[in-house]
Amino acid sequence: MRSSESWVIKHNDIHIRENIIADEPSYLGGEGYYNGGQSATLVLAPRRTHRKDPLSEFKYYTGGWNITDRHYWASVGYSAAPLFIISLVWFVVFGLCLLTISLCHCCCRREPFGYSRVAYTVSLVLLIFFTLSAIIGCLILYTGQGKFQSSTTSTLEYVVNQADTTVWKLQNVSDYLSSAKQIGIQNVFLPSNVQTDIDQIDSEINTSAEFLSQQSTGTANDIRDVLASMRLTLIIVSAVMLSLVFLGFLFSMFGMQVLVYTLVIFGWILVTATFILCGTFLLFHNAAADTCMAMHQWVENPTAHTALDEILPCVDPAVSQDTLKRSKEVTSQLVDLVNSVISNVSNINFGPQFKPFYFNQSGPLLPFLCNPFNPDFTDRMCSTGEVNLNNATQVIYRRLTPPMYTQMAAAVNVSYGLYNYGPDLVALQDCSFVRDTFTEIYSDHCPGLRRYSKWVYSGLVIVSFAVMLSLIFWVVYGRERKHRLYTKRRLRDLDMKS
Numbered sequence: 001m002r003s004s005e006s007w008v009i010k011h012n013d014i015h016i017r018e019n020i021i022a023d024e025p026s027y028l029g030g031e032g033y034y035n036g037g038q039s040a041t042l043v044l045a046p047r048r049t050h051r052k053d054p055l056s057e058f059k060y061y062t063g064g065w066n067i068t069d070r071h072y073w074a075s076v077g078y079s080a081a082p083l084f085i086i087s088l089v090w091f092v093v094f095g096l097c098l099l100t101i102s103l104c105h106c107c108c109r110r111e112p113f114g115y116s117r118v119a120y121t122v123s124l125v126l127l128i129f130f131t132l133s134a135i136i137g138c139l140i141l142y143t144g145q146g147k148f149q150s151s152t153t154s155t156l157e158y159v160v161n162q163a164d165t166t167v168w169k170l171q172n173v174s175d176y177l178s179s180a181k182q183i184g185i186q187n188v189f190l191p192s193n194v195q196t197d198i199d200q201i202d203s204e205i206n207t208s209a210e211f212l213s214q215q216s217t218g219t220a221n222d223i224r225d226v227l228a229s230m231r232l233t234l235i236i237v238s239a240v241m242l243s244l245v246f247l248g249f250l251f252s253m254f255g256m257q258v259l260v261y262t263l264v265i266f267g268w269i270l271v272t273a274t275f276i277l278c279g280t281f282l283l284f285h286n287a288a289a290d291t292c293m294a295m296h297q298w299v300e301n302p303t304a305h306t307a308l309d310e311i312l313p314c315v316d317p318a319v320s321q322d323t324l325k326r327s328k329e330v331t332s333q334l335v336d337l338v339n340s341v342i343s344n345v346s347n348i349n350f351g352p353q354f355k356p357f358y359f360n361q362s363g364p365l366l367p368f369l370c371n372p373f374n375p376d377f378t379d380r381m382c383s384t385g386e387v388n389l390n391n392a393t394q395v396i397y398r399r400l401t402p403p404m405y406t407q408m409a410a411a412v413n414v415s416y417g418l419y420n421y422g423p424d425l426v427a428l429q430d431c432s433f434v435r436d437t438f439t440e441i442y443s444d445h446c447p448g449l450r451r452y453s454k455w456v457y458s459g460l461v462i463v464s465f466a467v468m469l470s471l472i473f474w475v476v477y478g479r480e481r482k483h484r485l486y487t488k489r490r491l492r493d494l495d496m497k498s
Contacts, residue, residue, distance in 0.1 A: 044294035051075040065294035066307035080279035087275030120480040127473040134245040137462030144455025145234040151448040163216035170209040278460035285453040292446035295438040314431035324425040389416035
């Protein structure tokens with residue numbers, strides 16, 4: 001049981017607050033609360049997911065948004081319980097009605113007598129109305145599922161693309177670090193301790209990149225499989241229901257009672273299945289809204305461990321911090337190595353007899369490279385006369401033999417590459433890349449997901465009730481039509497006898 005006092009996070013200030021606060025952004029400001037335990041986890045969307053859990057004796061679920069928790073899905077499913085109950089009641093009650101009608105037709109046959117013009121007209125008007133409603137519902141359903149599929153696919157592709165981009169950046173940093181181990185100028189290489197550190201951080205980078213890729217891709221593929229099955233089901237339902245109401249209306253108009261009753265039996269089962277599907281999609285609609293709210297709240301606490309790690313996890317802060325530190329260290333060491341060669345070899349006027357080092361020594365002295373970091377790896381301003389890493393290869397070609405220029409250019413390129421990935425490593429360290437991803441999803445993708453999932457849900461509701469009532473009025477109109485034809489025939493026979 002959770003204490004009535006919950007740890008609540010708002011921005012970076014922690015304070016105690018009784019009960020669970022509202023989830024709406026206007027009241028909430030992105031708040032969640034921490035549950036107890038040794039490993040504190042931020043509980044997301046606690047108020048929105050505060051539903052009864054049928055797996056816990058209908059107690060209220062308090063675990064927040066968590067797609068890996070069966071109690072979460074049970075509580076979401078409970079929100080669609082009215083539709084599941086309607087499907088059960090419809091199946092039982094209409095089934096009993098069909099059974100009663102069949103027994104009466106077989107055991108209590110009697111000639112039809114009289115008919116009401118009002119009943120005939122009203123049943124015909126309502127039949128036409130519900131048929132048109134079912135057709136409109138099918139169109140809304142078909143359009144909505146297409147829009148919803150497009151919106152979800154776009155969202156998933158964006159998440160996977162963000163993960164792939166991050167993995168690509170990590171792999172590039174790893175490649176640059178590996179290349180730095182191989183760089184040597186005049187047989188002078190990086191210190192052995194730095195090379196050992198590079199080997200260690202390379203292993204950590206590859207592990208983190210693989211975990212990030214597998215987690216995001218695996219979750220996206222699972223969601224795609226579910227959505228593909230759902231889309232196929234919705235297309236089939238819309239097509240079958242459209243055919244059913246059209247044929248039922250047509251057979252009713254022409255008095256084909258045997259075919260009408262056959263369609264009524266099929267429609268009875270299909271309406272039951274459609275109500276179940278409607279409840280299932282309401283479950284998905286609520287889960288999608290929960291996910292958007294959870295993302296919105298997580299943005300306020302991006303370093304907290306949450307169930308959203310299943311969708312797009314942050315890179316391990318320790319790994320990203322070590323990677324940033326090692327990249328700065330290697331960049332600084334390579335710049336120092338190049339400057340050492342410039343100072344001790346290139347800028348010394350060797351005579352022609354020193355063949356390995358003599359090459360156009362009469363030219364101007366080479367400028368030193370600008371080391372972007374101080375000894376404590378804080379940012380450093382370039383001194384007058386120093387060359388930036390971005391254009392160093394265009395300046396240091398003088399006074400160098402071709403092999404030396406190739407070696408020094410390789411060192412400069414690796415240094416610049418590592419330095420250039422600094423902001424990306426900082427983004428990994430504070431998890432801002434995930435925060436930016438979820439912020440864009442909440443602002444750009446979530447409105448479409450909620451809107452189009454509501455279209456699908458509304459279309460299913462319209463189709464379910466319209467077809468359900470159409471089935472009833474197929475029978476009612478068929479009965480009134482039969483009585484009308486019988487009455488007209490009897491009146492015509494009486495007129496002929498008189």
